[in-house]
Amino acid sequence: MNRPKSACAAVKRARPLLRRSAGAVVLPVLVLLLAAFGVLMVYSASCYVAKTQYGDAFFFMKKQLAGFFLGAAAMAVFSFVPYRKLLRFKWAVLAASLVLLALVFVPGLGVENYGATRWIGLGPVTVQPSEFAKYGFALFAAAYAAEDPARMQRFSGMLPVLGAGTAICVLILLEPNMSVTMCVGLLMLSMLFLSGVKVRHFLIILVPVVLAVPVLIALEPYRLQRLYAFLDPWQSPQGEGYQLIQSLYALGNGGWFGVGLFRSVQKYRYLPFAESDFILAVIGEEFGFVGVVSLFFVFGLVIWFGVRTAARCKDLFGFLLAAGITAVYAIQVILNALVVSGCVPPTGLPLPLISAGNTSLVVTMASMGVLCNISRGGVGFRAEKKRT
Amino acid sequence: MLAAAFLFLLIFARFFYLQVIGGDRLRRLALDQWTREVPVVAARGLITDRNGAVLAENRTAYSVFVRPNAVKEKQRTAAVLSQLLGEDRAALYERISSSRVSELTVARHVGRELVLALEEQDLPGVYYAEDGVRVYPRGEMLSRVIGFTSVDNVGLTGLEKYYDGYLAGTDGEIAYFTDLVGAEVGGGATYVPAEDGLTLELTIDGEIQAVAEAAMQALYLEYSPVTAQVIVLDPQTFEVLAMAEAPSYDLNDVPRDDSALLNALSRNNLVSDIYEPGSTFKIVTAAANIEEYFRGNPAAFSPQHVFDGSRTRTVDGTTIRCWSDHKNGKHAGQTLAEALNNSCNPCFTDIALALGTETFYEYLSAFGFGKGTGIDFSGEAQGMLLPEGAVRLCDLARIGFGQTVAVTAVQLACAAASAVNGGSYMRPRLVRRLLSSDGRIEEEFPSVLVGRTVSERTSRLLAQLLEGVVANGSGSRAYIEGYKVAGKTGTAQKFENGALAQGKYVSSFLGFFPSDDPRYLALVIVDEPVGAYYGSVVAAPGARGSFEGIIKVKGIGPVE
Numbered sequence: 001m002n003r004p005k006s007a008c009a010a011v012k013r014a015r016p017l018l019r020r021s022a023g024a025v026v027l028p029v030l031v032l033l034l035a036a037f038g039v040l041m042v043y044s045a046s047c048y049v050a051k052t053q054y055g056d057a058f059f060f061m062k063k064q065l066a067g068f069f070l071g072a073a074a075m076a077v078f079s080f081v082p083y084r085k086l087l088r089f090k091w092a093v094l095a096a097s098l099v100l101l102a103l104v105f106v107p108g109l110g111v112e113n114y115g116a117t118r119w120i121g122l123g124p125v126t127v128q129p130s131e132f133a134k135y136g137f138a139l140f141a142a143a144y145a146a147e148d149p150a151r152m153q154r155f156s157g158m159l160p161v162l163g164a165g166t167a168i169c170v171l172i173l174l175e176p177n178m179s180v181t182m183c184v185g186l187l188m189l190s191m192l193f194l195s196g197v198k199v200r201h202f203l204i205i206l207v208p209v210v211l212a213v214p215v216l217i218a219l220e221p222y223r224l225q226r227l228y229a230f231l232d233p234w235q236s237p238q239g240e241g242y243q244l245i246q247s248l249y250a251l252g253n254g255g256w257f258g259v260g261l262f263r264s265v266q267k268y269r270y271l272p273f274a275e276s277d278f279i280l281a282v283i284g285e286e287f288g289f290v291g292v293v294s295l296f297f298v299f300g301l302v303i304w305f306g307v308r309t310a311a312r313c314k315d316l317f318g319f320l321l322a323a324g325i326t327a328v329y330a331i332q333v334i335l336n337a338l339v340v341s342g343c344v345p346p347t348g349l350p351l352p353l354i355s356a357g358n359t360s361l362v363v364t365m366a367s368m369g370v371l372c373n374i375s376r377g378g379v380g381f382r383a384e385k386k387r388t
Numbered sequence: 389m390l391a392a393a394f395l396f397l398l399i400f401a402r403f404f405y406l407q408v409i410g411g412d413r414l415r416r417l418a419l420d421q422w423t424r425e426v427p428v429v430a431a432r433g434l435i436t437d438r439n440g441a442v443l444a445e446n447r448t449a450y451s452v453f454v455r456p457n458a459v460k461e462k463q464r465t466a467a468v469l470s471q472l473l474g475e476d477r478a479a480l481y482e483r484i485s486s487s488r489v490s491e492l493t494v495a496r497h498v499g500r501e502l503v504l505a506l507e508e509q510d511l512p513g514v515y516y517a518e519d520g521v522r523v524y525p526r527g528e529m530l531s532r533v534i535g536f537t538s539v540d541n542v543g544l545t546g547l548e549k550y551y552d553g554y555l556a557g558t559d560g561e562i563a564y565f566t567d568l569v570g571a572e573v574g575g576g577a578t579y580v581p582a583e584d585g586l587t588l589e590l591t592i593d594g595e596i597q598a599v600a601e602a603a604m605q606a607l608y609l610e611y612s613p614v615t616a617q618v619i620v621l622d623p624q625t626f627e628v629l630a631m632a633e634a635p636s637y638d639l640n641d642v643p644r645d646d647s648a649l650l651n652a653l654s655r656n657n658l659v660s661d662i663y664e665p666g667s668t669f670k671i672v673t674a675a676a677n678i679e680e681y682f683r684g685n686p687a688a689f690s691p692q693h694v695f696d697g698s699r700t701r702t703v704d705g706t707t708i709r710c711w712s713d714h715k716n717g718k719h720a721g722q723t724l725a726e727a728l729n730n731s732c733n734p735c736f737t738d739i740a741l742a743l744g745t746e747t748f749y750e751y752l753s754a755f756g757f758g759k760g761t762g763i764d765f766s767g768e769a770q771g772m773l774l775p776e777g778a779v780r781l782c783d784l785a786r787i788g789f790g791q792t793v794a795v796t797a798v799q800l801a802c803a804a805a806s807a808v809n810g811g812s813y814m815r816p817r818l819v820r821r822l823l824s825s826d827g828r829i830e831e832e833f834p835s836v837l838v839g840r841t842v843s844e845r846t847s848r849l850l851a852q853l854l855e856g857v858v859a860n861g862s863g864s865r866a867y868i869e870g871y872k873v874a875g876k877t878g879t880a881q882k883f884e885n886g887a888l889a890q891g892k893y894v895s896s897f898l899g900f901f902p903s904d905d906p907r908y909l910a911l912v913i914v915d916e917p918v919g920a921y922y923g924s925v926v927a928a929p930g931a932r933g934s935f936e937g938i939i940k941v942k943g944i945g946p947v948e
Contacts, residue, residue: 048567249421251406252414265422268567289407293400303392330392337399341406 024376027305028075030298031353031368035071035361037295038279038354039064045267045282046275046356060275060356067358071365078369082380086370087317090143094164097136100129101171116348118175128359130172130180135367137168137184138191138324145195146317152195155204161192162205176220179339179347183331185209190327194320233342243278244342246271250281251341258288275356277348280340296337302368303330309375322374325367423563423578424455424490429519430557431825432541433585435534435548437594438627438820444534444548444639446520450503452495456484457569459513468509469494472502496539497521512572522548524639530597531636532656533765533818545654547588547818550766554822557585586830587823591627596620599937600632600910607930608634611917618934619658619797623805623900623909625835626814628763628798630934631658660767662794663913666880667731667923668898669790669800674728675807675850676751677739679842687742691849695722695735703741704782710734711879725853729861731877733789740788741781748784749776754841755803756813762838763798763816771795790878801911803841804898808851808874808906811842848904855903865928866899868935870946874906875899875931877923882916892916897927901935902947910934 043061050059086093103120104110111119111126119126141161151157165188173181189209192202217224225240233241233248250266253259264285267274274282284292306326313319329352336351338344350357352364373379406414435444452473459465466481473480473495483492495502496519503516522537535546543552560582565573600618607616620630637643637653644650655661680688689695699714700707710733712718719732727735740748752758758773772794774783786792795803798816806813814835821832842850854874857863863875878896882889895917900909912930920926938944 048573052567052571248406248410249414249418251403252411253418254407255411255415256408265418265565268422268565268573270421270568284403284407289403292403292407296396296399300396334392334395334399337403338395341399341402343398343402 024079024372027302027368027372027375028079030302030305031075031365032072034298034302034353035068035365038356038361039068040261041279041283041286041354042275042356044262044264044286045279047262048268049274052269063358064356064361067361070358071362074362074366075369075372078366079372079376080380081370081373082378083318083321083370083373084315084378086139086321087143087146090140093136094140097129097133097140098167098171100127101133101168104129104171104175116175116177118177118348126359128357130175130177130184131357131359131363133168133172134180134184134187134328135325135363137165138187138328138367139321140164141188141191141195142317142320142324145191145320146315149196149316152192152197155198155201158192158195158197158201161195162188165191173216177348178216178220179335179349181216182347183328183335183349186331187324187327191320191324194323243272243346247278247281247340247346248342250274250278250285254285254288254291256288256290258284258286258291261286273348277336277350277355278340279355280336280351283354284340296333299333303333305375306330306371309371313374314377318374318378322371325371328367329364421568422565424458424566424572425561425563426515427517428560428562428580428582429517429541430559430582431520431584432522432537432557433551433555433822433825434587435555436587436589437592437597438590439594440589441594442525443530443590443592443594444522444524447523449497449499449519449521450495450516451493451519452498452503452506452514452516453491453493454484455491455513455515457490457513458566458571459484459511461511465511465514468506468511469514472505473498526594527638527640528636529594529601530592530631531639532633532654533592533631534639535654536639536642545766546656547590547765550764551588551819555585555588558583584825587825589820589823591622591629591817591820592631593629595941596908596934596938597630597632599941600630600934601634601636603930603933603937604632604634604912606933607912607914607917607926611914611919611926613917614915615657616912616914616930617658617797618910618912618930619801620934620938621801621805621816621909621911623809623906626802626805626816627820627835628816628818629908631656631818633657656765656767657915658797658913659763659765660769660796662769662771662796663894663915664791664793664880664883665795665800665896666790666878666894667733668804668876668878668896668911669793669795670728670731670736670788671804671807671850671854671876671898672751672755672757673736673739673748673788674724674853675755675842675846676743676748677724678849679751679846680743680747682843682845685743685747687744687747689724689739689742691724693723695724695727695732695738697721698734701734701737701785703737703785704780706782708733708737708782708785725856726861728853728857728876731862736788737785738788740784745776745779745781745784748787749779751841752787754813754839755806756799756838757793757795757803761796761798761802761816764818764833768798769796771799790880797911797913800898801909804900804911805906805909806841808847808854808900808903808909810844810847811840813838813841851900851903851906854900858899862924863897863899863928865924866897866932866935868901868932868939871935871939871944872902872904872947873899873932873935874901874903875928877928879921879923893921895921895923895926897923897931899928899931899935908935908938 042064046060047057051057104117109120110117111121119128144161145152169181169184233244237245250271264282266285267282271278310319310322332352336349339346350360432446436442462485466477466484470477470480533546535548537543537548543549560580563578567573600620604616604618615633617633622629677688697720699710719730760768760770783792802816814837817833822830824830851874858867858873858875862877866873866875876898880894882892895914898911900906910931912927914926917926
């Protein structure tokens with residue numbers, strides 16, 4: 001990542017209109033394409049299970065489609081909200097994130113699934129607060145650092161960011177959800193680093209975090225088992241290793257070009273969470289190595305646009321916010337791919353914009369709207385109108 | 389940005405490794421879990437006689453089974469199955485809906501109509517597979533030799549068991565793609581064809597078997613023995629032409645519920661049982677003496693030698709008696725020929741003692757006593773022969789006329805065959821060759837020479853003497869005008885629990901014809917006949933009956 005000052009200097013150069021429009025047009029188009037592809041793949045991966053369990057092959061697909069439209073609307077709205085207006089919501093967003101995360105533990109509201117309480121149930125709708133909190137933290141950290149960049153140089157000055165990140169991490173960890181905790185943790189480190197925190201201070205937090213990982217693993221026995229399963233899944237093919245083995249089977253079956261759309265075999269209940277956390281395995285099975293590389297090329301473009309947007313941004317808040325949003329996205333994409341291919345222990349993390357799960361989809365698309373707005377220089381709807 | 393690019397490359401490398409390099413290996417591993425197999429049962433090989441007449445074949449039938457996880461409408465499935473199979477609907481529903489096994493067999497050996505009716509209903513999760521039912525067109529023929537199979541068509545006894553590996557074939561399968569719990573998901577099926585079992589072509593001649601069985605049945609009716617048995621051997625090749633035993637049983641209606649009866653009826657006594665042969669064993673003693681005489685052994689008796697006419701011999705302080713009282717000139721002034729005609733025990737005691745343990749045991753070993761013949765049948769008994777080192781002279785004296793020794797019928801028949809065929813002792817066989825289902829010869833079992841016993845010259849003289857037994861001596865009831873039948877009778881008291889069983893005899897007759905070029909050799913054994921018990925009276929007519937039948941079915945003309 002570039003240093004913020006040189007980045008801001010770079011954006012001062014004049015930009016041709018055409019290149020400017022890349023962020024304004026190409027990014028939303030890419031996001032819509034990815035999300036639409038996600039809806040298709042959610043259908044492909046879930047149709048059999050949906051048919052046998054709910055009697056409706058389109059059960060998950062319909063939900064995802066609703067998320068798609070909701071997300072598209074959110075993206076449109078946020079791309080026309082001048083991002084600087086978000087600055088003043090920093091405390092509100094942080095508070096909302098923490099409250100939502102805490103609500104998970106309120107009996108009657110929290111929804112438990114697979115031994116973890118990660119959702120809030122509001123009638124038929126379930127919301128995953130941790131998905132919201134990731135971006136909430138990015139916004140807070142960016143706004144807090146941008147208000148007074150000098151204070152980030154002081155240890156006491158950066159404490160609120162550290163405190164907020166830690167609080168969110170602890171709440172997510174209590175659900176428990178190790179992977180999202182790691183995701184927020186990595187995001188926190190990125191944000192602190194980008195806000196110009198001194199290396200000395202940086203190390204003070206980095207070292208305990210690194211030390212905490214083995215402790216956290218030891219606290220929950222299932223994490224240790226997952227770690228073993230990751231090291232050698234064939235040790236317990238019907239137990240802890242099952243999920244990973246099924247994912248590898250799907251990828252192996254895909255080969256170079258895949259077995260073709262809708263023709264995954266592993267989705268016939270062999271691969272658990274085929275439509276959510278492990279949808280990449282189904283994509284790899286149906287479209288092969290070539291399909292996976294193509295998909296990651298698109299992911300790469302999105303991330304590249306995000307980085308470029310951050311680099312060209314005129315002000316520190318926009319830079320940090322764009323970098324934060326991009327970081328959240330990139331961290332999730334990379335972690336998910338590593339999980340699905342068995343490079344890191346299996347954890348529950350969605351492939352953003354693709355995996356089934358509306359909270360993630362809507363919030364991610366909204367964040368992409370924000371990114372879009374930053375790339376357009378933070379102009380609102382009226383300003384845009386005036387210009388044309 | 390650099391870190392992200394690096395991680396992307398790492399991810400690409402990992403996916404390349406998994407999908408492109410490891411793809412085939414992972415797919416092979418996964419294939420196992422993706423499919424459920426329906427067996428394609430290999431057709432069991434036929435069993436035919438040496439002329440191709442079918443003795444065992446298969447009727448096409450079907451097994452019906454259910455994979456509960458793949459059943460979509462459990463109530464309807466149970467209803468249809470209960471109606472077609474005539475089973476209780478509630479019980480069937482219970483089995484389908486509560487079973488924890490992945491596969492239930494609901495019917496076996498059902499007909500084609502039922503399967504067609506089932507197919508019309510198109511019930512998912514209900515499968516059927518061909519599974520042949522073994523049928524035996526001749527019913528009782530050769531029942532103790534052929535044996536039978538389990539309901540799963542696994543050979544349990546007889547040739548069905550011994551040759552099960554060849555008869556069974558290799559099952560194929562149809563593999564259907566299913567989901568995790570076994571519900572079919574379409575996407576086609578792969579078919580691996582079954583490899584059918586091989587046809588066993590027996591050495592048995594169905595026509596000879598039929599006449600032999602008729603002769604044994606006649607003996608069985610007349611003397612009510614435990615069993616009446618005969619083995620007919622080709623003495624030139626040691627191919628078993630017939631193995632008949634009364635009573636027999638219907639292979640299509642095996643008394644599976646009565647295990648004692650089943651054990652008795654399914655036992656091939658000719659191979660698996662031993663008995664004290666008595667006088668038929670004198671053929672072996674005579675052969676040894678003649679061969680030793682021709683070789684110039686001075687201890688052997690010449691054919692002109694006249695044996696001591698006394699009724700008794702005293703050996704090691706024990707007295708050995710002839711079965712005859714030797715009064716009024718009976719058994720007086722006998723040569724070897726007359727000793728055989730009269731079946732005079734003391735003469736054969738003299739021979740055994742004269743040759744001595746070492747020489748006599750050489751012959752017993754060459755003639756295959758005390759060891760199995762190697763016939764292709766399970767459960768062959770080895771007989772009982774005192775070890776050479778443990779034989780006392782009084783034992784040797786008795787072995788000379790067939791006591792203190794126990795043999796199987798197949799053992800004695802083979803010994804006699806080699807004694808009269810020029811001295812070739814071969815391995816007896818029940819199966820000539822194995823054919824594929826389209827008639828190609830897959831394997832042939834040729835004659836295997838095990839060893840030599842006597843010379844051609846000895847064989848001819850012995851056969852001549854034995855022809856005299858039938859023409860002029862105790863075997864006269866086996867005489868057939870113009871056919872040079874030769875043979876020797878035998879009557880032995882049975883031992884039970886180590887003691888002689890009063891009134892229980894084994895009557896036997898070992899005969900062959902024509903004596904100068906033996907083609908058919910038969911050993912008839914009647915176990916515990918009621919009424920008469922001498923071999924000459926009870927068993928010899930059985931041999932004649934068999935031989936007359938052979939002459940008739942084979943159209944053999946008399947010699948002048």
